[in-house]
Amino acid sequence: MSRHSLALPDLEAARRFGAALAPVLAAGDVIALSGDLGAGKTTLARAVLAALGLDEEAPSPTFTIVQTYDAPPLRLPVWHVDLYRLETPEDAVELGLDEAAGDAALLIEWPERLGDLMPPDRLWLTLTPTVDGGRRLTVDAPGAWDKRLASLFPVAE
Template sequence: MRFEAPDTEAMERFGRELGRALRAGDLVVLTGPLGAGKTTLTRGIGDGLGIRGPVQSPTFVLARTHPNLGDGAPLVHVDAYRLGSAAELEDLDLDFDRSVVVVEWGAGLLDGVSESWLEIVIERRVGGEPAGRGAGAADHEDLDADEPRVVTAVGHGPRWAGTAFEVAPDAAPTPGGTAQPGA
């Protein structure tokens, strides 16, 4: 699935819709440059799940658990930006089985954690140039700009088979590492 989110409201709305579809044991890996909207998307996911408390970037605490206000799964929101290895992520002792776990900057750190995961890559323009996975620094004005983002969501594993996120068997990988149906 690939689409353009024209503003932060659209990013949160996609997150809410996604959050309503997520369940305990789901792993979502978010990739994108600084200011891409990873935490905004996670805020929407939290709303869709019905969790308690505001969703803020867990940059300095590394992980925050948000309890569910009903009987649904809690949200575990992880910022892996400062982690250097999968072992450091493992040291956080996250409850992958009974929670919905959303990991910002988690690409390459979660191999073998789950047989299924949803990879979401958010691209945005920074300083007039497209910025993707490894984008460099931008000034604060660029990071705060409410501008379109391109969102690519690809499901991996049996959990996502038969969903809008499933990769078609004939899909070819794009330069960023994700696959696009029919590409």
């Protein structure tokens, strides 16, 4: 496990991080987007989706729970998931998340709801508001992400 931290002072910084993450994403990746309501989880997911080739603004999956995106037009299939309304981790099985992980990348808001069903090799992003109105992004990455992290964080911290 390694941990990185970076400031996302505004929407443009969030867009840039999403644009840096998108090219290294591959099918089977699970990206956890953690943080309170309003932390900026959907904003980051939108930035990734836009960088993968989505032309319109991605809707928030708050009500639908899952929004799926095909490739093409995206570079790879993506499931954008918001588990806020999930009552038990077992309910996630019905959503088919584990089958989706075969050929899609998963962007999961409220990943805590999955409990032990969250795969251990996920990239875990935590967003926290800062006093200046921006966000701090903490990235917790398993070893499997080491090489790809080098392109996200080229300068050792």
